Amino acid sequence: MASTVLQFRDVSVVRDGNSILDGVTWSVDSDERWVILGPNGAGKTTLLQIAAAGMHPTKGTADVLQESLGKTDVFELRPMIGFASTAMARKIPRNETVLDVVLTAAYSVMGRWNEEYEAVDLRRAQRVLKEWGLEGFAERRFGSLSDGEQKRVQIARSVMTDPELLLLDEPAASLDLGAREELVGLLGGYASSPSSPAIVMVTHHVEEIPNGFTHAMLLAHGGVVAAGPLDDALTSDTLTETFGIPIELSEASGRFVARAA
Numbered sequence: 484m485a486s487t488v489l490q491f492r493d494v495s496v497v498r499d500g501n502s503i504l505d506g507v508t509w510s511v512d513s514d515e516r517w518v519i520l521g522p523n524g525a526g527k528t529t530l531l532q533i534a535a536a537g538m539h540p541t542k543g544t545a546d547v548l549q550e551s552l553g554k555t556d557v558f559e560l561r562p563m564i565g566f567a568s569t570a571m572a573r574k575i576p577r578n579e580t581v582l583d584v585v586l587t588a589a590y591s592v593m594g595r596w597n598e599e600y601e602a603v604d605l606r607r608a609q610r611v612l613k614e615w616g617l618e619g620f621a622e623r624r625f626g627s628l629s630d631g632e633q634k635r636v637q638i639a640r641s642v643m644t645d646p647e648l649l650l651l652d653e654p655a656a657s658l659d660l661g662a663r664e665e666l667v668g669l670l671g672g673y674a675s676s677p678s679s680p681a682i683v684m685v686t687h688h689v690e691e692i693p694n695g696f697t698h699a700m701l702l703a704h705g706g707v708v709a710a711g712p713l714d715d716a717l718t719s720d721t722l723t724e725t726f727g728i729p730i731e732l733s734e735a736s737g738r739f740v741a742r743a744a
């Protein structure tokens with residue numbers, strides 16, 4: 484049975500006097516896969532940081548994996564959350580092998596020192612690498628990989644610990660068309676599996692929404708324009724309101740295309 488993994492009630496974030504999120508009420512269940520869309524500066528990454536237990540709301544309450552932020556030990560919560568973002572990727576040592584980048588997630592560290600890894604972790608890392616199309620890359624240095632390969636390694640690392648919530652901040656940013664389609668295909672397979680965790684993915688492009696995603700939230704100026712099942716929340720009208728220009732949305736075989744109307 485599905486359980487609630489995120490419950491935001493009237494969440495606001497104020498930084499340096501600026502309102503970054505404004506009264507966001509949102510709930511995510513374990514069997515849901517959400518995409519978050521919105522213009523630059525809308526507050527998408529800030530929303531994800533709260534979901535990652537990396538930041539508290541200024542106002543309102545946020546429950547993450549049924550623990551209330553501010554009343555729980557976030558260091559116990561964070562290992563249950565997979566998070567892949569460019570900011571985290573920058574912390575990965577370039578000379579680390581792909582296998583170690585993924586394996587070290589099991590020990591909540593970045594960069595291998597002298598940990599003795601268990602055989603069970605090694606087997607899991609090898610399985611995860613295979614799932615994300617990285618067979619044969621285990622001994623390669625992270626820094627020697629293409630952008631597309633590096634993105635897949637980041638996601639493989641973030642699912643290594645079998646998280647209950649997976650957060651992806653622009654996973655397809657900067658990828659060429661082939662690499663994007665490969666990643667969107669892999670994410671679609673993962674999102675469609677009933678054994679996968681709840682997923683929240685931030686993206687700038689509706690073309691990057693994989694099959695298997697179920698819900699969307701559209702954010703503008705820190706506020707929710709639309710949120711709910713994909714077909715209701717993601718429409719030409721809601722995109723037009725969110726981005727402030729007339730937009731036409733079309734869909735074919737579960738994939739989306741948007742352009743100025």
Ligand SMILES: Nc1ncnc2c1ncn2[C@@H]1O[C@H](COP(=O)(O)OP(=O)(O)OP(=O)(O)O)[C@@H](O)[C@H]1O
Nearest residue numbers: 498499501503521522523524525526527528529530
């Ligand atoms: N620590 C901070 N202090 C002041 N302003 C901040 C801080 N962090 C973020 N902001 C501002 O909050 C707004 C929302 O930022 P956020 O990164 O959440 O937006 P975003 O929707 O992810 O944007 P983008 O699509 O450009 O990545 C931006 O205007 C940003 O400049």
